[in-house]
Amino acid sequence: MxxxxxxxxxxxxxxxxxxxxxxxxxxxxxxxxxxxxxxxxxxxxxxxxxxxxxxxxxxxxxxxxxTFEQIYALYEFDRNIRHILLKYMLICENSLKSKIAYHFSSEHGKEPFPYLNINNFQTKSFEKSSSLIALLSDVTKNNTDAQNKTGPFFHYFHNHKELPLWVLVTKLSLGQICNLFYNLSSKIQSSIIDSVQNEFKHNSNQYHSFISSNYIEDFNKAINTIKAFRNMCAHEGKIYDYIAKNRNGKAISTSFFYLSSPPAYSGNVYSLILLLRFFLSKKHYKALIRLIILEITDLGSELPPSIFSELVKRMGFPKDWKTSLDQYI
Known part of the structure; x- marks a missing residue:
């Protein structure tokens, strides 16, 4: 009915x-x-x-x-948190695109359109590699600006007879970037992770050294977790109690392999923030934490203590959440 x-x-x-x-x-x-x-x-x-x-x-x-006002306060809080997280996920996305384009091009730089060559990808699944190449080909075709003869696509097509990956990635979604990373050779995957690790080593006091090749799968799941949250944010989905899931609706499980004293991973907002820490500079992470703390503190003044405690719990934050967030700076 x-x-x-x-x-x-x-x-x-x-x-x-x-x-x-x-x-x-x-x-x-x-x-x-x-x-x-x-x-x-x-x-x-x-x-x-x-x-x-x-x-x-x-x-x-x-x-x-x-009260109605309390429900609306939570609604507004979730919206604000969504916008804050989206901003820093976009920074993470841009950094990941840059590193993938750099290390793939470094390995296959002498070859025109190397991302259309199936031999430059994982050999364990030619079906997945073929699908990726078809996708990259479609993105190239659908974003050509030859008609108005402006922009980087036309410039590289016209002057260099190719389109380098560092230009193409600007038109790829985070989901497509995750797919691209998954299909790269383990050598290039490790180089990308090493690059992220090297940056993190110089801007965090919680750095834990690790061998990149041992954590390719964890890294892949980490960026897929960020992708899941990004999609929720982009579609105005409820964030505060969201648990990152893959396309089959199954919770994504990874680890904080880069932290010297990592908490358990649970796939919630708190986990997302710690995953973003690996990709963000200290400056950006501090800004993110400052905004998150401000929003949570403001909401705490609007809600009954019991409701507020339950909300913090659903976000995955520990009881000493302010101290916990600060320790990873």
Whole structure:
């Protein structure tokens, strides 16, 4: 049975009947006009529900004292966290693209269009390598700017009769970059990881030396975790309690192999932040942590202590989360 359409006033009436306090009806209505009811209420209600009474009544019932304003505060917090994380994931993405293009081109620089040669990729799965080459060929074709004769694509096609990978990667999504890394030779994969490791070694007091070739799979899962979060952020998905999953819906499991005293990996926001630490400069990481701490602290003043503690837990943060984040600077 489909649910009938409800006016904004009716939506507020229903929420009040479910034990939700609405301090300012006019303000709440203006929020519902601006925001999607399903995304706001259904998306963020869970942590505020009295699960026992909800089960008894077979309908949502909010914990006593819960307000509409608290739900909206969590909604706004999640939006802000999403924007902050996306900014630093884009920095990570750009760094990864640069390193992949550099080390692949260093190995195959004398060959025109080396990324279209199946012999330059992993030999364990020619089917996957062939699919990757087809994808790279399509990206090249779909982004050609020969018609208006401007931009780097036309410049390299016209003047050099090729398109180097360091130009092509600017048009690749993070998912395509992850696919590209997965199909590179283990030699180039190790060189890329060594490059990231070398940068991290000089800008963190938590650096732990490791042999790159031993952690190719962990590195691959790490960048796929970042990709999963990036996609959630780009599509306005709920972030604070998200666990990174692969395309089959299975949780991604990796490790913080680059940290001298690593916590357990759990795939949540806290894990994402520690993964980003490996790719970010100290300056960028400090800026990220400062913004995250500010947002969490502000939300703490809006929520009841029990709800706030549960939220921090769902994000994967330890009880001493401020100290914990700072120690990796």
């Amino acid at each position: 489909s649910k009938p359409f409800q006016t904004h006033n009716k939506q507020l009436k229903i929420l009040r009947s479910r034990n939700l306090i609405i301090k300012d009806g006019s303000k709440a209505k203006s929020i519902l006009i601006r925001e999607n009811y399903y995304q706001l209420i259904n998306g963020y209600k869970n942590i505020f529900l009295d699960q026992v009474k909800t089960k008894q009544l077979k309908n949502d019932y909010f914990k006593t004292g819960t």
